[in-house]
Amino acid sequence: MKYKVTIFFIIGIFLYIIDIGLNSYDDKEIYISDQEITSLVSAWNSRVGRNPTDDEIYRIINNLIEEEILYREALLLGLDKEDRIIKRRLAQKISFLKEESIPNIPTKDEILKYYNDNTDKYFVDETFTFTHLFYSSENNSEERAENAYKDIIKGFDVNADPFFLGKNFVNKTLININSDFGKNFGDYFQNLTVNEWSEPIESPFGHHLIYVTNKNDGYYPDITMIYKKVEMDLLQDKRDQAVKKFIDEVKTEYKVYINPDLQL
Numbered sequence: 530m531k532y533k534v535t536i537f538f539i540i541g542i543f544l545y546i547i548d549i550g551l552n553s554y555d556d557k558e559i560y561i562s563d564q565e566i567t568s569l570v571s572a573w574n575s576r577v578g579r580n581p582t583d584d585e586i587y588r589i590i591n592n593l594i595e596e597e598i599l600y601r602e603a604l605l606l607g608l609d610k611e612d613r614i615i616k617r618r619l620a621q622k623i624s625f626l627k628e629e630s631i632p633n634i635p636t637k638d639e640i641l642k643y644y645n646d647n648t649d650k651y652f653v654d655e656t657f658t659f660t661h662l663f664y665s666s667e668n669n670s671e672e673r674a675e676n677a678y679k680d681i682i683k684g685f686d687v688n689a690d691p692f693f694l695g696k697n698f699v700n701k702t703l704i705n706i707n708s709d710f711g712k713n714f715g716d717y718f719q720n721l722t723v724n725e726w727s728e729p730i731e732s733p734f735g736h737h738l739i740y741v742t743n744k745n746d747g748y749y750p751d752i753t754m755i756y757k758k759v760e761m762d763l764l765q766d767k768r769d770q771a772v773k774k775f776i777d778e779v780k781t782e783y784k785v786y787i788n789p790d791l792q793l
Contacts, residue, residue, distance in 0.1 A: 559597050561590070569593060627775045628768035635763050643763040644752045651759070653750055656700040657718055658743040662689035663696075663735060670735035678738055681726050690735070700745065710737070 569589050573581050581589065609615050635643075644651070662677060664670040668690070677687040694709050703715035711733040718741070721727050727739040752759060 559594065559601075561593060561597075565593065566590060624772045627772045631764065631767045631771050633764065635760060635767070640756065640760050640763055641752065643766070644759045647762075648749055650762070651750060651755055653748050654702040654704070655747040656702055656745045657706065657741055658699045658701070659739055659741040660697045661692070661740065662687065662738040663692040664729075664737070665690045666733075666735040671729060671731070674729035674736035674738060678726065678728055681738070689738075692734070710734070 566589075570581060570586065573585070573589060603609065662674075664674040664677065677689065680687050698706075698709070701709070703718065706715035706718060707713065714730070714732050717727070717730050717739070721739060721741050723741050723744055725740070727737075727741075729736040730739060731737075
């Protein structure tokens with residue numbers, strides 16, 4: 530990006546004013562680096578989709594200076610003390626710095642070893658595709674479900690109540706099923722026969738007749754199928770370890786005092 534001479538003139542004026550007005554106090558000196566300005570202009574370009582005008586660059590730099598002034602004045606007033614949001618943000622920032630110290634490209638051998646050491650993490654759970662007939666607990670669900678099951682066995686058509694999540698479910702894991710139908714409801718699926726109606730199964734909502742049309746067994750995928758995911762997981766694990774190592778190293782330098790009589 531080619532900036533006009535006026536842009537540099539504007540920057541010079543700002544720095545000159547700040548230098549003249551605040552030069553006598555170290556904590557009042559503000560230095561705006563080329564990298565800061567370039568970074569902000571680049572971010573503006575990415576967000577808006579075009580280069581900023583002279584006036585827009587002026588406002589970008591002005592906002593940067595005003596933000597720095599407000600930040601320093603807030604520090605002088607101690608507004609950063611006991612502020613959970615600020616503490617959390619600074620903790621995140623130093624964590625990011627430690628994470629960035631990890632190389633971004635692990636070797637193939639490292640990735641393969643990580644996969645072999647964590648195969649259970651990549652196990653693909655079994656899934657079920659099924660339909661169901663629902664009978665609400667608000668209307669004698671058990672008896673109605675029993676009668677419906679008997680009619681189905683005889684080949685009769687049956688009616689059912691509407692279920693808030695619908696009638697048909699595709700490739701649902703047991704975790705998904707438990708989430709949709711209630712805790713431990715998925716346990717029944719282990720004993721269901723494909724292409725056969727189940728007897729009534731109770732849930733917190735009522736009773737259900739389940740018809741499984743397809744079951745896919747769980748499996749361990751070959752690393753070639755998930756190579757990129759394993760690589761990203763390895764990188765994140767290394768970053769987490771880098772942060773943990775840093776904390777462990779500096780933790781001994783701190784003394785922590787907690788009121789032993791504190792009652793929560």
